[in-house]
Amino acid sequence: MKTLTLRYAMSCLTASLLIVHIEGSFFYGIDMNKKKCPKCGEVKNVSGFNKNRTSKDGLGGWCRMCLHEYNKEHSEEIKEKSKRYYKDNIEKCKEHRKKYYSENSEVAKERSIRYYQDNKEEVLEKNKEYRKKNVEKLKERSKKYREDHKEKLKIKRKQRYKEHSDEAKAYSKEYNKTHSELIKKYKEEHAEEIRIRWKNYYKSPAGKAVVHRKDRRRRALLNNCEHRDYSEWEKELYSKKTFKCYWCKKIKPIEELHIDHVIAISRHGDDTPENTVASCKGCNLRKSARLPSEFVVNGQPSLNI
Numbered sequence: 286m287k288t289l290t291l292r293y294a295m296s297c298l299t300a301s302l303l304i305v306h307i308e309g310s311f312f313y314g315i316d317m318n319k320k321k322c323p324k325c326g327e328v329k330n331v332s333g334f335n336k337n338r339t340s341k342d343g344l345g346g347w348c349r350m351c352l353h354e355y356n357k358e359h360s361e362e363i364k365e366k367s368k369r370y371y372k373d374n375i376e377k378c379k380e381h382r383k384k385y386y387s388e389n390s391e392v393a394k395e396r397s398i399r400y401y402q403d404n405k406e407e408v409l410e411k412n413k414e415y416r417k418k419n420v421e422k423l424k425e426r427s428k429k430y431r432e433d434h435k436e437k438l439k440i441k442r443k444q445r446y447k448e449h450s451d452e453a454k455a456y457s458k459e460y461n462k463t464h465s466e467l468i469k470k471y472k473e474e475h476a477e478e479i480r481i482r483w484k485n486y487y488k489s490p491a492g493k494a495v496v497h498r499k500d501r502r503r504r505a506l507l508n509n510c511e512h513r514d515y516s517e518w519e520k521e522l523y524s525k526k527t528f529k530c531y532w533c534k535k536i537k538p539i540e541e542l543h544i545d546h547v548i549a550i551s552r553h554g555d556d557t558p559e560n561t562v563a564s565c566k567g568c569n570l571r572k573s574a575r576l577p578s579e580f581v582v583n584g585q586p587s588l589n590i
C-alpha cells in the first residue's frame with residue numbers, strides 16, 4: 286500500500302513539474318518570445334538579438350542596438366583584434382570562408398553587390414590603394430590564374446568577342462591609332478619572336494584556312510564573281526578532328542580538308558556558301574576546274590553520287 290501511494294505521489298509531482306515547464310509563462314508571467322538585455326536593461330523581442338549557437342537559449346547576450354553602439358565605440362580595437370586573429374589562424378579562416386561561400390553563394394553575391402552599390406566610392410578607393418601597394422603580388426597571381434585556366438579563358442574570350450565583335454573591332458582600331466609608336470617599338474624589339482609565332486600559326490589548320498580564304502576572295506574578285514562570307518561554317522569544320530568528303534563520302538582527318546567550289550571560280554562559279562563544299566585533298570586536286578558532270582568518282586559522274 287505504501288509503495289502504491291509513493292508511486293502516485295511521484296507521478297503527480299513529475300506531471301506538475303512538466304506543466305510548470307511547458308506553461309511557465311502562465312505561472313510566472315514569463316514570455317518566451319521576450320528577453321531582457323543586461324546592458325540597457327530593456328525587455329525586447331527575441332528578433333532584436335543576434336543568434337548564438339553556444340548559448341543555452343540560442344541568442345546573444347546583448348541586444349543588437351547595444352552591440353552596434355559598442356562596435357562603433359571600439360571599432361579600431363576590434364579591427365586590430367580581428368587582424369591579429371586572422372594572422373594567427375589564416376588557414377582556418379580561409380577554409381571557413383570557402384565553406385561559407387560554397388554553402389551560401391547566392392546570399393554572399395547579393396550582399397556583395399548591395400555593399401558595392403552603397404559604398405561604391407569607398408570600395409574603388411580601397412581597391413586603387415591595394416593595387417598600388419601590391420603590384421608584383423597581383424601580377425604573379427594573375428599570371429598563375431591565366432596558366433591554370435587557359436582553356437576556360439580562351440572560350441570566354443571567344444564568346445565575348447562574338448557578342449561584342451563590332452565594339453572590339455572599333456576599340457582595336459582606335460587603340461592602334463593612338464598607340465602606333467608603342468606598337469612599332471614592340472614589333473622592332475620582338476621581331477624574331479613575332480615572325481616565328483606567325484609562321485607556326487600559318488602552319489596550323491586554322492592559319493591555312495585564313496590564307497586560302499583570302500586567296501579564294503581574291504580570285505572571285507578577279508573573275509567578277511559574287512563573294513559572300515562563310516567563315517563561321519569553315520571555323521566550325523576546322524574545330525573538328527575529322528570531316529566527310531562531299532565527293533567520295535569518306536571520313537578523312539582534318540589535315541586533308543580543302544574547301545572546294547562545286548563550280549570552279551575559273552568557270553564563273555561564285556564564292557558563296559551555296560557553291561562551297563568540304564572536300565578531301567585527293568578529290569579536290571583530281572576535280573580541278575571540272576564541272577560536277579565532268580568529274581568521275583568511283584567510276585561514276587559525281588552528279589549521280
